[in-house]
Amino acid sequence: MNDGGKPVNDAFNPDRAEKILVDSITSVFADMAFIDVERKAGTQSIEEPAKCAPSFENERRTAIDVLSPLSCRIELKINKPLRDRVIETLFGDSIDQEQKKAAEDPLLEMLNIIAGSFLSSYFGSGTNIQLELPRYLYFGEVSPGQSVSSILMDAEGEPLEAIISSVRYRY
Amino acid sequence: MRHYHAILIVDDSPTSRMIIQRCVEMSGITADAFVFAEDGLDALSTISDDRSIDLIFSDINMPKMDGQTFIKLMRSKPETSSIPVVITSSIADGSVESEMKKLGISAVIKKPVSPEKILKVLEANS
Numbered sequence: 669m670n671d672g673g674k675p676v677n678d679a680f681n682p683d684r685a686e687k688i689l690v691d692s693i694t695s696v697f698a699d700m701a702f703i704d705v706e707r708k709a710g711t712q713s714i715e716e717p718a719k720c721a722p723s724f725e726n727e728r729r730t731a732i733d734v735l736s737p738l739s740c741r742i743e744l745k746i747n748k749p750l751r752d753r754v755i756e757t758l759f760g761d762s763i764d765q766e767q768k769k770a771a772e773d774p775l776l777e778m779l780n781i782i783a784g785s786f787l788s789s790y791f792g793s794g795t796n797i798q799l800e801l802p803r804y805l806y807f808g809e810v811s812p813g814q815s816v817s818s819i820l821m822d823a824e825g826e827p828l829e830a831i832i833s834s835v836r837y838r839y
Numbered sequence: 840m841r842h843y844h845a846i847l848i849v850d851d852s853p854t855s856r857m858i859i860q861r862c863v864e865m866s867g868i869t870a871d872a873f874v875f876a877e878d879g880l881d882a883l884s885t886i887s888d889d890r891s892i893d894l895i896f897s898d899i900n901m902p903k904m905d906g907q908t909f910i911k912l913m914r915s916k917p918e919t920s921s922i923p924v925v926i927t928s929s930i931a932d933g934s935v936e937s938e939m940k941k942l943g944i945s946a947v948i949k950k951p952v953s954p955e956k957i958l959k960v961l962e963a964n965s
Contacts, residue, residue: 699951700858758854777852780900781950784929788949793933799900801851 680738680834682817685790689742689830690819692785696778697823701754705828708820729805730779733835736798737791741811742783743831744775750826751775776802811835841961843870845889849882849897849909850927859896859927859952866954868961870894878902879909886919899928899935910942925960927952 690707697705726748734740755771779802787797805811813835821828846863850856860873874889876882878901886892895913899906906926913919924944928935931949939947946964948956 696951699953758857773852774854777854780852781929784931784950788930788932794937795932796934797930797932799930801900801902 680816682832685786685832686817686819688789689782689786689817689832690821692782692789693744693821693828693830696782696785700774700778700781701757703750703753703757703823705821705823708822728775729809730775730802731805731811732779732783732802733800734783734787734798735800737787737795739835740816741813741831741833741835742779742786743805743811743833744779744782745829745831746775746823747826750823750828753824753826754778772804776804841868843868843894844891845872845874845893846870847874847876847882847885847889847892847895849876849879849895849901849906851877851898851901855898855927855950855952862952862954862957863896866957868957879904879906879912882909883912886913886922890918892922895922895924896927897924899926900930907938907942910939910944914942923964925957925964 694705697703727745728748728751729743729745731741731743734742754774758774759771780799783799783802784797787795791797811831811833813833815831815833817830817832819830821830848856848859850859856875863870872891874885874892876885879897880903882895882897883904886895897906897909906928910924913922913924923946925946925948926935926939926944927948927950929950931947936945936947939945946960948960
């Protein structure tokens, strides 16, 4: 049995993690979708959740499970208008039927890159990083762990939320 | 100007495959054809069928067969062992580079891929 990495513990620094995660999200959205993302002023970590949570119209939730060096889940929540903007930027007007079928893929790939960038920066070069494949969360699926960070961001007027949850995986 | 007969892009993400092709084209590199594979298993079959492939971009974390296994098997066959490989991965850090060096690969690009990163890594490994 593989117990995976250690769950998020006291050694995990939420403030540092949030800063690095924000940088990773900002960089990937800018490089891949040419969308400026910034942390919403006044938003706090999960210990002091924002008083006014944004509404996510037709939300799209993607998640990637981290198996090593620690056991956690990184989740990204956006709305349909932002999802459509990402797809339009990547595929332009040339989108055909085949690409439409694959149009849900960009968000997964972006989360995959965000997670890799975040973990590499947080734990440093040389750390063994193991990621599951990213996937969508449907029908109110609840993350199995406890949220340790929740970051509200603004993507050129559209809301975006990133969540880190501590999870103990068993296989 | 670099020109290749056929460039194989191995990645389970259609978005990533499209972005890599676009970045290659934007970098000024030309190819008679781009060929695609969704995972290592698919890539092994593709390079067996298409002997014109002379450059490979491969992701690492893929279903069915990961990039490391694909490269090990590819390198074990004399007819495909010398095809240059560029690794593209979201976790392309020191540990990945070290693992890849064991397989004889020093061309590693951390995603997101850009035309500049492609040119830089190909120049450094030419």
